[in-house]
Amino acid sequence: MKIAVSGLLFLLVAGLSGGALAQANLSEGQRLVMQGDGQGGAPCQACHGADGAGIAASGFPALYNLQAGYMVKQMQDYRAGKRSSLVMAPAVAKLNRQQLEAVATYYAAQKPAPAPLPPLATESQVRGSKLATAGDWQAWIVPCEACHGPGNRGVGSDFPALAGQHPAYLKQQLLAWRDGSRANDPDQLMLAIAARLTPQQIDAVVEYLARLPAKGAQ
């Protein structure tokens, strides 16, 4: 029976053109974002917005600027307990792989127009820009760009875009790497760097990154 069902699914999927498939994925993603899993899980839009802009003051991350593959990996990590959040774990617990992909595809396609942040004080700008683009190698603080790519817009599905992310969320994550409450990085790549940053450096770099133009920003 299972074989018959997946066979049917395969035929269905194979029968759809690529464009139609993407469209179906998008509207399924939109449904999940707006309504949740229909089994009591919170709808994504409650915290991340329907347009994926997130909520800066609450530290709820923007998603529109992230790579779909990275979002899928994080949601899988919440499901598997590799990344912990009392909110995210139950929200994604009942979504299957296709649904996770649909949500991620939907959010990666959004193009909100967030209000620009006020300009940074020169000193923070200089300090933040240095860490993001040049690092502090003598202290073995690798520049963010070395892994997160040019303009910190992310690399593949493994190194998330940081550009345009809310500073409160970025800071919260750096502190979580430092104290070990977030540890789903391959080979402790992020722990190594986060633990070497001073509180002042963290404040400067997150404010700098938040002001970089995000992928897909209008």
Next chain:
Amino acid sequence: MKSLLTRWLPLLCFATGVLQAQPQVPVKLPAFAEGQYVHTPPSPDTLASDTTLHPQLRKLIERGRDLFLNTQQLRGKNVFNDMNCQSCHLGEGGLNWSGPVWPAATTLPDFRGKNQRVNTLEDRISDCFIYSMNGTPPLAGSEDMLALTAYHQWLAKGAAMYNSKIGGRGYGHLGTEMPRQTSYANGQQLFGEHCALCHGDNGQGRREAGVVIFPAVWGDGSWNWGAGMSRVPALASFIQNNMPLGQPGSLTAQQAWDLALFVNSQERPQDPRYTGDAAATRELYKDFHNLTMYGLTVNGKVLGQHDNTGAKPFLRPPGLQLRPAP
């Protein structure tokens, strides 16, 4: 009965200072040898505000730094693979244990075994282009070469001239004797676990939007068979002190040897000194190739026995010094 771990754990924690509020990844680097001096290059932030430099010179040094960090801007002209200078010389060329480049400015001109003659700083940089960048060097006296030499010299600011007792120079702390138990198979497994995420399952590195993010460690995008990094001991030392990025010393010496043997047993663009026969070329340059796998049979094939020069449409750049066949 208490397990060995519980019995020794309190003592271990005491000895290594593990009792910390937050987890950390230590930076574990070798100790400097007695009698060596240690140089820290000026920080790049000081360059823009250094009024002791003539504005034209400062501009030139900045250009040199830019070429060093993004050597791919010379792609198709001088560079024919996916490497930047900083791919091998981390920390903008100024980091100890990562082949800091400023010693070339304080110890040259000097005799160099690789090409059996006295080399200038320009000659030394040229060799990086010929081998590590699988390319052809900017001409001595050209704007690009001048910029690169000025950058090297600026990094050397305050270092001792003609004093070669330099701490953290090169890639050599593991010595040149590969341990007998070094294992290709272990290296292959370790590569999959710790390296493939950034350097790719086939060593091809990683790009984003066309820009090289992580360098290729074998194949057409990587250093050629004549590059210093194709020597197994050099790569092993580099790996242990620099990889994974941000975690010097996290791999054991043996793991670094295993990885270096595995990576340097894969194919890469031809050695520009190739005579048409890899084994014969190995013999002709054996003072170099006795540390590489070139010309040896691995997995049933002689490494380097091919005409593939990667993206470079020629084998030998002009000016390459060759040894006469015996």
